[in-house]
Amino acid sequence: MSASDTSAGDPRHVLVAVAWPYANGLSHLGHIAGCYLPADVFARYHRISGNRVLMVSGTDAHGTPITVKADQDGVEPADVVNRYNPRFHEQWERLGISFDLFTTTMTDNHREVTWELFRALHANGYIDTRTTEQFYDPQAGRFLPDRYVEGTCPHCGSPDARGDQCETCGKTLDPIDLIDPRSKFTGATPEPRETEHYFILLPRLQEDLLRWLEGREGWRGHVINWALGFVREGLIERAITRDLAWGVPLPPELDISTPDSQKRIYVWFEAVIGYLSASKEWAQRSGDPDAWKAWWLDPAAESYYFIGKDNIPFHAVFWPTYLLGSATAESPPLNLPTNVPANQYVTFRGAKASKSRGIGKSLLDYLDDYQPDELRYALATILPEYNDTDLTEDELVRRINGELVAAWGNLVNRVLAMTRKNFDGVVPEPGELDERDRDILATVDRNLAREAELLERVELRAGLKEALDAAQEVNAYLNATEPWKTAKTDLRRTGTTLWTALQAIAGCNLAFAPYTPFAAAKVGAWLGHGEQLEGTGWQRREVPAGSTLGAPTPLFRKVELPEDDGDV
Structure with missing residues (x-):
């Protein structure tokens, strides 16, 4: 929809x-x-x-x-x-x-x-107890939860895999699977000991889950492919309690804690x-x-x-x-x-x-170094939606100064400043729109529509590009119509250009609003729309002729690369 x-x-x-x-x-x-x-x-x-x-x-x-x-x-x-x-x-x-x-x-x-939820799954036969082996640290005198065990991943060979998952290859693990396991407490080699725990019986739900996954549409390839591959390999029963003192306790009627082993629902x-x-x-x-x-x-x-x-x-x-x-x-x-x-x-x-x-x-x-909208914008341009993204502070600064400040912030300030200079801050009454005027408004509206389609699909990085492209097109429109020149020779034409630019800015502000909400509230107030955009609808709102604009201040500021401390 x-x-x-x-x-x-x-x-x-x-x-x-x-x-x-x-x-x-x-x-x-x-x-x-x-x-x-x-x-x-x-x-x-x-x-x-x-x-x-x-x-x-x-x-x-x-x-x-x-x-x-x-x-x-x-x-x-x-x-x-x-x-x-x-x-x-x-x-x-x-x-x-x-x-x-x-x-x-x-x-x-x-x-x-x-x-x-625990009781419902238990009543439906999907949770039950099993006696299993879990690692025990003889030096610390305690059982070890998954993340208290580290070792070599049996799948990719990473030497720093955790007992629940290898961060290098992403495989989920059981501590018993690790090669050369060691206790995070003492560094000692843990030993397996029997203990009773609740398990979720995932194989009993595998077919239902697989049918549901196979019916998913619009999911990112790396998500659905990983999930389907994981399930098709065969789900296993997995322990959902641990010998811990910290965590959600078991329902009292289902508690299997012993004097020597306190049980908690695992995180x-x-x-x-x-x-x-x-x-x-x-x-x-x-x-x-x-x-x-x-x-x-x-x-x-x-x-x-x-x-x-x-x-x-x-x-x-x-x-x-x-x-x-x-x-x-x-x-x-x-x-x-x-x-x-x-x-x-x-x-x-x-x-x-x-x-x-x-x-x-x-x-x-x-x-402490960046305005929130500046940081939000720069990060949104490199969202790792389909691939890992390497981040450098140079790239953050380039995105902020070269795109957000230059294309969007300057556009807002120069149009509002020209309106204040030539029309005392009152939105001028436009003359008949020419082709360029109509085209720029149509362009902004098309970009808004395309952005909505992308955001519906959670294509957020591409959605932001539609907003930036719209702002750059409005800048190109101003460069072509040159209202700073026509103000000296044809004030009515200047009024039409600035009215058109203000309508376009209203559309661009909506396009940027999910990404730069603080600036969007300011621009909305300057245009007379108010700071609150929630519930106004995803369409460009008119800035009526005759309305008085707010006094603009710089939306963003150019940033300099903070002093390099060896980190990013």
Whole structure:
């Protein structure tokens, strides 16, 4: 469905589900370009178009990286979460990431929703106990969760694979699979010991999942091909509890903890349930506890999961199996993902960004050097939608100065400045439009329509190019009509040119709005449209003749390359 279709009917319900960051460090630009900025651009487009968006995420409080960080700092895991969660909120606010709710997995609500799904899968025969071998560190005297085991990947030979996944080749792993395993605690060679855990019986859901995956349309090739290949290789039963003291406990009636072994629901199972628990928490906060159902139970609703490619198995395979397997007579089936537009990696001088390895400065560091819209624009031009993208600060600066400032910021300021100079800031009454006038307005409208089609398909990088191309065409129109010259000889023609340019700028502002929301609010106010674009519809709005324009200030500023500190 196109944006124009929605204006004639009921608004669409669009769930924008965004990866949950671990509370072990601040986000870097790889995270932002990987999922948070794309999700926000997509959500803002749909809000402008008049659709009902619910954009949720939160701090992943129970991942092993949090307990590792807590061990390193000598504090409790909850202390680590409480340290970083406010900083996440700060970075979202400063960058303009417009969550409807950003919560944590430490809430009572998340525990209860996790239990609901666990109980449903257990009742339906898709969760059961198994006695299995798990690595035990004899020096530390404790069982080791997946990420506390490192070793050589059996698939690609990387020497730094984690017990749950190899970052080099992307394969999901079991710690027992690792070659030359070692404990992250002590460096000792762990030994396998028997322990009882709950497993999700994925093979029982394999055929249903495969049929669903084979029916997906419009998914990125690297996502659907990976998911189909993974499932066709054969799903295995996977443990979903661990011997831990930190995490969501088991439902009391299903608890299999022993005096020597405290069990917790493992993070890779419960974290994705956060999309559902956050939706329910948002509904409770809104005063309508059933409001979440419009996004989760209505088959016409849409759900998009914005993640990095290392999270494909959890969102394109495991999460759909939970949803398929949890329906009961009392609980209707929950909506499966409409799309999982996972991005590839952003690399920094050839190395993959990593909080744990300290590669890539934090987002808040960048926001000290760049305006938020400047950073958003530059990152949006290199979104790694289909291939890994290498990022350098030189490229950021080039994009900001050569495109955003030169093509868009200067266009707005010179047209508004000429209108103030020649018409006292009042939008002139146009004469009869000539072919050039009509053509530029038609061009802007065509670009807006093409951009909408691209954004609907989550082709966000190409969508931004339509906005930039439109601004460059308006600049070319001004260079051809030369209103600064005709102002001396034909003021009526100048008025027609500036009226046309102002209409075109209104269209360009809409095109840039999902990417540069702070600037869009300013331009909207200057044009008399107001700062709020949400719900106005995805079409160019007229700037009426006779209306008074606001006094413009520079939208953006040219930036200089920050002093090189050896990082990016």
